[in-house]
Amino acid sequence: MKEKMVEEIIKAEERKKKIKRVSLYITICLIAFFIVSPVLWLLLTSLKPAVETYDPSRILPSHLYLKNYVYIFSDKFTWNYGWAPRYFLNSIFVSIATVFLVTIIGAHIAYALAKLKVPFSKYIYLGFLFLFAVPDMTLAMSVYSFFADIGLLNTLHGLIIVLTVRVLPFAIWLMTTFFAQFPIELEDSGRIDGCSRLGVFYRVVLPLSKPALVVTAIYVFIFAWVNLLFSLTLITSTRNYVLPLATVMFVEEMKIVWGPLCAWGILAVIPCVFFALFLQKYIAAAIIVRPKG
Amino acid sequence: MRFLKRLSRFLRRKKEEVVKKKLPLTSDPRKLGLLLALPAVIITVIVLLYPLAIALYESFFGGFVIGRHSFVGLENYIKVFTDSVWRSSIFFHFLFFVCALGGEVVIGLGIALLLNRKFLGRGVIRTIFVVPFMVAPTVIALMWIWILEPSIGIANYILGFTLGLQPKWLGEVVTARFSIIFVWIWAKAPWDALVFMAALTGLPKEPYDAAKVDGASRWQIFRHLTLPDLKPAFAVLFLLRGIMLVREFDIPFVLTRGGPARSTEIMSTWAYKVFFKFGQMGKGYAMGIINTIICVAIIAVIYYTTRKWGQE
Numbered sequence: 001m002k003e004k005m006v007e008e009i010i011k012a013e014e015r016k017k018k019i020k021r022v023s024l025y026i027t028i029c030l031i032a033f034f035i036v037s038p039v040l041w042l043l044l045t046s047l048k049p050a051v052e053t054y055d056p057s058r059i060l061p062s063h064l065y066l067k068n069y070v071y072i073f074s075d076k077f078t079w080n081y082g083w084a085p086r087y088f089l090n091s092i093f094v095s096i097a098t099v100f101l102v103t104i105i106g107a108h109i110a111y112a113l114a115k116l117k118v119p120f121s122k123y124i125y126l127g128f129l130f131l132f133a134v135p136d137m138t139l140a141m142s143v144y145s146f147f148a149d150i151g152l153l154n155t156l157h158g159l160i161i162v163l164t165v166r167v168l169p170f171a172i173w174l175m176t177t178f179f180a181q182f183p184i185e186l187e188d189s190g191r192i193d194g195c196s197r198l199g200v201f202y203r204v205v206l207p208l209s210k211p212a213l214v215v216t217a218i219y220v221f222i223f224a225w226v227n228l229l230f231s232l233t234l235i236t237s238t239r240n241y242v243l244p245l246a247t248v249m250f251v252e253e254m255k256i257v258w259g260p261l262c263a264w265g266i267l268a269v270i271p272c273v274f275f276a277l278f279l280q281k282y283i284a285a286a287i288i289v290r291p292k293g
Numbered sequence: 294m295r296f297l298k299r300l301s302r303f304l305r306r307k308k309e310e311v312v313k314k315k316l317p318l319t320s321d322p323r324k325l326g327l328l329l330a331l332p333a334v335i336i337t338v339i340v341l342l343y344p345l346a347i348a349l350y351e352s353f354f355g356g357f358v359i360g361r362h363s364f365v366g367l368e369n370y371i372k373v374f375t376d377s378v379w380r381s382s383i384f385f386h387f388l389f390f391v392c393a394l395g396g397e398v399v400i401g402l403g404i405a406l407l408l409n410r411k412f413l414g415r416g417v418i419r420t421i422f423v424v425p426f427m428v429a430p431t432v433i434a435l436m437w438i439w440i441l442e443p444s445i446g447i448a449n450y451i452l453g454f455t456l457g458l459q460p461k462w463l464g465e466v467v468t469a470r471f472s473i474i475f476v477w478i479w480a481k482a483p484w485d486a487l488v489f490m491a492a493l494t495g496l497p498k499e500p501y502d503a504a505k506v507d508g509a510s511r512w513q514i515f516r517h518l519t520l521p522d523l524k525p526a527f528a529v530l531f532l533l534r535g536i537m538l539v540r541e542f543d544i545p546f547v548l549t550r551g552g553p554a555r556s557t558e559i560m561s562t563w564a565y566k567v568f569f570k571f572g573q574m575g576k577g578y579a580m581g582i583i584n585t586i587i588c589v590a591i592i593a594v595i596y597y598t599t600r601k602w603g604q605e
Binding site: 028034059105111115119121128133136141162172198244261272273 | 321322323325326327328329333334336337340341342344345346347348351403406408412414417418421424425427428430431432434435436437438439440441445446447449450493538539540542543546547560561564565568569574577578581582584585588589591592593598
């Protein structure tokens with residue numbers, strides 16, 4: 001008798017566990033679906049001809065309609081909205097240049113604040129943090145007339161400089177946190193081996209800090225790639241438009257033609273998603289580094 | 294007594310040693326530190342502080358972009374405070390801030406707690422969760438404009454045959470405001486969930502096992518163990534997301550352009566319109582300065598309240 005009862009209890013427990021497992025996986029799938037579905041919908045719409053986009057009951061396109069994408073690179077589009085690849089190239093240029101500047105400048109000051117006894121370092125650090133809190137629009141307004149006076153107004157270089165200054169405090173915050181945890185024994189061993197103080201930075205700390213630098217670079221790249229406000233206010237001719245700005249222009253002017261609009265959205269998203277897949281490990285590392293900051 | 298004399302002599306000699314040694318520039322840590330910090334400080338002063346100072350100065354002058362200059366004292370500031378759209382923009386920005394920040398943190402935490410166990414496909418989940426973070430807010434807004442299209446968007450189609458509602462999402466005040474908050478939460482909660490998941494996996498297990506043995510209920514464990522353990526994560530999130538929220542522009546701007554009858558204007562979108570579209574430079578500068586003070590004040594409050602949390 002007892003054995004039967006024990007068996008039944010064990011079976012009931014196992015069934016409960018299975019139900020819990022299954023419901024866990026269902027929940028995960030639901031959450032993942034909820035997150036991915038808008039992007040998926042964008043993709044599906046981009047593959048539909050205009051007639052089908054107006055019918056929301058059609059979820060899947062009837063066939064793979066690539067003309068929306070072709071249209072973006074066609075002459076008619078270029079006549080109306082400018083040469084599409086140019087916007088990508090502008091964005092790439094601006095983002096890479098910003099990453100370069102921010103990483104180099106930021107690494108130096110982050111190391112100084114973290115390891116070298118800079119006077120007032122705590123106030124400098126706090127100062128940068130609060131400067132980071134200044135709203136973008138105020139900065140854009142003030143920089144607008146300043147740049148107009150020195151001729152940097154409608155240029156990509158001006159945009160790069162502004163973006164660099166805007167995201168610098170964030171990069172400093174990230175890298176200072178990392179450098180502060182850098183083991184001092186490694187630095188000391190470098191000095192014992194004959195490095196000068198500055199040499200220690202370039203030859204010991206930097207090479208071993210690659211993960212932190214990569215993580216910072218990723219965040220800065222995304223920030224620069226995605227930024228709308230500064231390009232909207234500081235760039236006036238379409239030659240110098242970057243991707244987000246071009247997207248806004250299309251949304252305004254292409255209003256009802258959803259097919260090509262969604263195709264453009266997908267094209268603008270592909271580099272970012274590609275980035276995410278490719279650098280997933282580093283991003284995961286980034287998220288673990290942060291909470292301890 | 295003698296010990297004190299010896300100690301003071303010793304210290305004086307040490308001081309002379311340090312003063313006499315003129316360390317070369319790259320070896321003295323303090324000088325080197327200042328040198329390394331210099332480029333960042335210089336570029337920030339030139340491109341950020343100097344223009345801000347100009348803005349402050351110009352805010353006391355009137356005139357349009359192509360008009361003439363004249364000192365008007367505090368008139369621009371009075372114009373800002375009496376501007377009903379500005380007041381409504383501050384109100385909605387505050388509402389947006391509280392709802393969006395609260396929503397994303399709560400939902401992110403909820404998801405993290407749900408997924409805080411071993412399952413297959415963890416890497417896939419991580420990749421999927423990162424996607425909204427990598428997609429440009431502009432494109433996110435584009436996506437949701439399309440989904441929330443009243444007549445041919447899929448949201449209303451689904452709502453149509455399930456609940457029979459066909460709201461004009463971005464065309465009416467309440468739904469437009471709700472949509473902005475919703476889209477923000479959709480875009481940011483997954484990343485918060487990742488942060489919480491990483492924080493949860495780093496927690497020591499013994500207190501939890503001990504609590505379970507002692508018979509604590511799940512709610513008690515959550516309230517007295519989990520939440521305090523997550524304080525550093527909360528601190529980081531509130532500070533960072535708070536800063537991102539007060540500076541926000543992209544999503545509200547592209548989604549509603551300031552919304553039905555200016556109801557979804559936030560600080561940045563309205564300042565943009567006043568300065569760049571209407572050309573009211575003096576008022577724009579004044580608005581910018583006031584908005585800056587408000588933003589820095591909010592962030593200061595968050596920073597000082599969460600400072601202790603991060604030092605666990």
